Each structure stands twice: as C-alpha cells, then as structure tokens.
Amino acid sequence: MAQKKSKLHELEIIVCIKPVPDPRKWDKLKLDPETMLLNRSQVPPVINALDLNAIEQAMQIKETNGGKVTVVTMAPPDAADQLQEALALGCDQAYLLSDIAFAGADTLATARCLAAAIKKIGRIDLVFCGAYSLDGSTSQVGPQVAELLEIPDLTHVVKLQIEGEGVKAECKTESADVIFESQFPALITFDREVNQPRLPGMVGIRRAKDISVVKWNAADLGINTDQVGLKGSPTQMLNVFTPTIGRKGEILQGSALELTSQLLSKLRTEKLLQ
Numbered sequence: 001m002a003q004k005k006s007k008l009h010e011l012e013i014i015v016c017i018k019p020v021p022d023p024r025k026w027d028k029l030k031l032d033p034e035t036m037l038l039n040r041s042q043v044p045p046v047i048n049a050l051d052l053n054a055i056e057q058a059m060q061i062k063e064t065n066g067g068k069v070t071v072v073t074m075a076p077p078d079a080a081d082q083l084q085e086a087l088a089l090g091c092d093q094a095y096l097l098s099d100i101a102f103a104g105a106d107t108l109a110t111a112r113c114l115a116a117a118i119k120k121i122g123r124i125d126l127v128f129c130g131a132y133s134l135d136g137s138t139s140q141v142g143p144q145v146a147e148l149l150e151i152p153d154l155t156h157v158v159k160l161q162i163e164g165e166g167v168k169a170e171c172k173t174e175s176a177d178v179i180f181e182s183q184f185p186a187l188i189t190f191d192r193e194v195n196q197p198r199l200p201g202m203v204g205i206r207r208a209k210d211i212s213v214v215k216w217n218a219a220d221l222g223i224n225t226d227q228v229g230l231k232g233s234p235t236q237m238l239n240v241f242t243p244t245i246g247r248k249g250e251i252l253q254g255s256a257l258e259l260t261s262q263l264l265s266k267l268r269t270e271k272l273l274q
C-alpha cells in the first residue's frame with residue numbers, strides 16, 4: 001500500500017528477526033527427548049519468513065518517508081549471517097543479542113532481551129515483528145515486547161499506512177479485517193499478505209559488508225541473568241513427543257452398486273455423512 005509522506009520527522013524503525021530452521025530441510029529436524037528441545041544442528045537457519053515481510057514494510061516506509069531501519073535478533077553468534085542478509089536488504093544497522101545466559105529462553109525471556117535492547121538503542125517510532133515464527137509459532141513475542149516497552153501493539157497487520165504522527169493498520173482477526181489507528185511509538189506484527197518481500201541485490205550485499213553488526217550480551221543490556229534464558233522462563237516443558245499417525249485400511253468387496261451402498265453405510269456409521 002502507498003505510504004503518505006510524514007512531514008514531521010524521519011522515522012526510526014526497529015525490525016525484530018528470528019533465525020528459524022530452513023523449512024525446506026525440516027525433515028532433518030529431530031526432537032531430543034532428553035533436553036526436550038529441537039536438535040537444529042542438521043538444518044541451517046534462515047530469516048523467519050514473516051520477518052522478511054516486516055523488513056520489506058520498513059524498507060517501503062524508509063523509501064517514502066526517509067528514516068532509519070535497525071534490525072535486532074536474540075540468537076546464537078552464527079545469526080550474524082541473517083543480520084548481514086537484513087543489511088543487504090537495506091537495513092541500516094544490526095544488533096546481535098547473544099549470551100550463553102540467553103539459551104533456552106521462552107517467549108517472555110526472549111521479549112525481555114529484545115525490549116532491553118530496544119530501550120538501549122534509543123528513540124523509536126515503530127517496532128516491527130513477524131506475526132508468528134515458523135518454528136515456535138506462539139505469536140507472543142511481539143505483544144510481550146510491546147507490553148514491556150509500554151507501547152500499543154497492532155497484530156496480524158495486512159495493510160499499513162503512515163498517517164501524520166501515527167499509523168493506520170488493517171488487522172486480520174478471526175471474524176473480520178479491522179482497521180486500527182495508533183500514534184507513534186507502536187509495535188506492529190505482520191502477516192504475509194502485507195507485501196511481497198524483495199530479494200537482496202549486489203549493491204545491497206556490498207553495502208552490507210561495510211556495516212559491522214553490534215554484539216550485545218546480558219551485561220551490555222544491563223539485564224539480570226535470572227530474568228533471561230532458561231532461568232528466566234516461566235514456561236515449563238513437561239513432555240515432548242512425536243504423535244503416531246496410523247491409518248486403518250479396509251478393502252470392500254462386491255459389485256459397483258454393492259460397494260457404493262457399503263461405503264455410504266460406513267460413512268454414515270462414522271457420522272461423516274448425514
């Protein structure tokens with residue numbers, strides 16, 4: 001959707017991106033029954049798909065209104081590659097929040113880290129997230145970050161427009177698409193219908209190489225290590241298992257007419273037909 005020109009100031013936008021296992025290789029993901037975590041070692045990480053929509057939206061706003069786009073992730077050190085990709089797409093600066101104390105974080109512990117970093121980065125107008133991640137898929141991180149920053153959040157946004165000192169957003173809900181308005185600062189989570197993410201170009205890739213990723217650990221964020229990682233996670237994982245999916249096969253015998261009648265009778269017994 002076309003953006004209106006903001007006359008008042010250039011926007012400061014932060015995009016939160018999560019590295020997730022490449023969905024094209026999910027057949028190699030294994031659940032570790034001991035640690036109850038996903039063993040991701042065989043699957044390379046990529047930027048969560050909806051976070052690419054969030055980056056695209058930030059780029060479109062920057063191209064129309066000017067401003068700066070900062071990308072942030074809480075992840076292991078090798079996520080610097082996903083941040084480089086975000087820089088190649090046009091983001092201006094990148095922060096990697098990485099510390100052994102962050103390992104095993106649930107959504108609240110993740111949100112605490114992201115909120116602490118966003119506060120430290122300084123003035124913000126908009127924080128963008130994906131509506132959900134492809135692996136955890138809780139949709140909780142964006143709203144939790146907004147709550148910790150004490151700013152409004154508009155979730156599952158499929159259209160966004162800058163209107164003066166705020167935004168007008170079309171949000172997808174179960175019953176209808178609803179229009180909400182908010183002043184800056186606000187946090188927005190995006191669904192994939194919002195736009196078609198661009199691909200990085202050669203100019204962007206070369207530009208990205210000149211930008212250093214800033215790395216912050218728990219001490220840099222001034223965050224108590226009891227509040228992050230597994231220690232700071234109120235979620236308790238009690239069990240993980242792969243559900244067994246079985247099919248019962250039955251071959252019917254008889255003429256075409258008999259087969260049809262047997263089939264209909266079975267479907268009615270199973271209450272699959274009235």
Ligand SMILES: Cc1cc2nc3c(=O)[nH]c(=O)nc-3n(C[C@H](O)[C@H](O)[C@H](O)COP(=O)(O)OP(=O)(O)OC[C@H]3O[C@@H](n4cnc5c(N)ncnc54)[C@H](O)[C@@H]3O)c2cc1C
Nearest residue numbers: 016074104106107129130132133136137138139140141235
């Ligand atoms: C007890 C427990 C232990 C866990 N241990 C681990 C573990 O060791 N390793 C692990 O990878 N996962 C672990 N998880 C999963 C972890 O909780 C989630 O991966 C993480 O908190 C994000 O939740 P989500 O994927 O549901 O995000 P959603 O809320 O579905 O994500 C929405 C959006 O939030 C933003 N976002 C989410 N996470 C991040 C991030 N890290 N950085 C920047 N932006 C982000 C993105 O914009 C994303 O599109 C654990 C979960 C539990 C309950």
